[in-house]
Amino acid sequence: MLNEQKVAFLGAGSMAEAMISGMVSAKKLSPHHIIATNKSNEDRLTELREKYGITAISRDELVYEDVDVFILAMKPKDADAVLADLKDKINPNQLVMSVLAGISTEFMEFRLHDNQPIIRVMPNTSSMMQESATAISTGQHVGMDHVLTAKELLSCIGEVYVIEEEKMDIFTGIAGSGPAYFYYLMEHIEKAAAEEGMPPELARQIGAQTILGAAKMIMNRDETPSELRENVTSPNGTTAAGLDALAENGGGRAIMAAVKGASSRSKEISKQLEKVHA
Ligand SMILES: NC(=O)C1=CN([C@@H]2O[C@H](COP(=O)(O)OP(=O)(O)OC[C@H]3O[C@@H](n4cnc5c(N)ncnc54)[C@H](O)[C@@H]3O)[C@@H](O)[C@H]2O)C=CC1
Numbered sequence: 280m281l282n283e284q285k286v287a288f289l290g291a292g293s294m295a296e297a298m299i300s301g302m303v304s305a306k307k308l309s310p311h312h313i314i315a316t317n318k319s320n321e322d323r324l325t326e327l328r329e330k331y332g333i334t335a336i337s338r339d340e341l342v343y344e345d346v347d348v349f350i351l352a353m354k355p356k357d358a359d360a361v362l363a364d365l366k367d368k369i370n371p372n373q374l375v376m377s378v379l380a381g382i383s384t385e386f387m388e389f390r391l392h393d394n395q396p397i398i399r400v401m402p403n404t405s406s407m408m409q410e411s412a413t414a415i416s417t418g419q420h421v422g423m424d425h426v427l428t429a430k431e432l433l434s435c436i437g438e439v440y441v442i443e444e445e446k447m448d449i450f451t452g453i454a455g456s457g458p459a460y461f462y463y464l465m466e467h468i469e470k471a472a473a474e475e476g477m478p479p480e481l482a483r484q485i486g487a488q489t490i491l492g493a494a495k496m497i498m499n500r501d502e503t504p505s506e507l508r509e510n511v512t513s514p515n516g517t518t519a520a521g522l523d524a525l526a527e528n529g530g531g532r533a534i535m536a537a538v539k540g541a542s543s544r545s546k547e548i549s550k551q552l553e554k555v556h557a
């Protein structure tokens with residue numbers, strides 16, 4: 280189904296690259312049918328072309344009518360300018376997907392054609408390993424065929440969850456921004472290990488394997504995370520000491536604050552744009 284589809288990214292930064300990498304690895308689309316575009320950075324396009332064998336061209340070179348699916352992948356602050364430009368170049372049969380944090384389908388629908396099918400997407404950079412947790416929510420003019428196309432395309436980069444748009448902010452707090460929390464955790468694991476004399480590279484491998492193992496346990500076992508944690512924790516043992524230190528230092532609160540902070544920022548971006556364009 281995806282075979283003949285042409286997918287054009289508008290914006291060629293880290294998120295676009297992570298998705299492109301996953302899509303190329305999945306081999307469901309011809310790499311030539313994956314098109315990366317940006318406003319002006321030609322070196323970046325050359326890099327992507329050489330690394331992934333895709334079509335990488337400037338926005339001005341893009342033949343808009345040949346594209347089946349557009350993926351908006353610039354920063355939210357550039358959305359308005361890009362949408363204004365896009366409106367004159369696309370038709371209402373083309374599917375527009377957007378990975379922009381905080382930009383609602385309503386905002387995009389208002390700026391494109393009546394009846395434009397728009398799907399809001401929240402992937403994460405683990406797309407590069409085809410391990411993204413990706414959410415989609417649909418605009419008013421999206422049909423089942425569009426949803427199927429989006430799901431098939433995004434399954435190239437990992438798991439896909441269809442959610443209500445009002446849940447996009449919290450999804451962003453958990454999954455869009457989520458990899459950064461685990462990288463931050465790893466940075467501190469490495470630091471503690473180094474202070475105890477373990478080489479950081481070795482600590483990195485051990486820490487990553489530990490996160491991977493815990494994730495697989497959560498995904499494949501029936502126990503809840505609390506039960507799994509209890510199974511690790513011997514009375515008066517090492518884990519109890521570690522968890523006590525986490526609690527004493529506000530570990531749980533800090534994790535909740537991170538998720539809620541990112542979610543709030545997603546809401547705030549939406550509100551700021553609504554205000555500017557009211
Ligand atoms: N980085 C991440 O982990 C995630 C990012 N996102 C979303 O992805 C989007 C892009 O984020 P990043 O890739 O991290 O940013 P980035 O700064 O790495 O890339 C932005 C890209 O947009 C291009 N650009 C800027 N103005 C443009 C225009 N007018 N027309 C075409 N291209 C234009 C830039 O040249 C650059 O290639 C953001 O909206 C962000 O909310 C969503 C999920 C995760």
Ligand SMILES: O=C(O)[C@@H]1CCC=N1
Pocket residue numbers: 380451455456
């Ligand atoms: O930091 C950001 O705004 C983007 C959206 C989710 C992850 N990165």
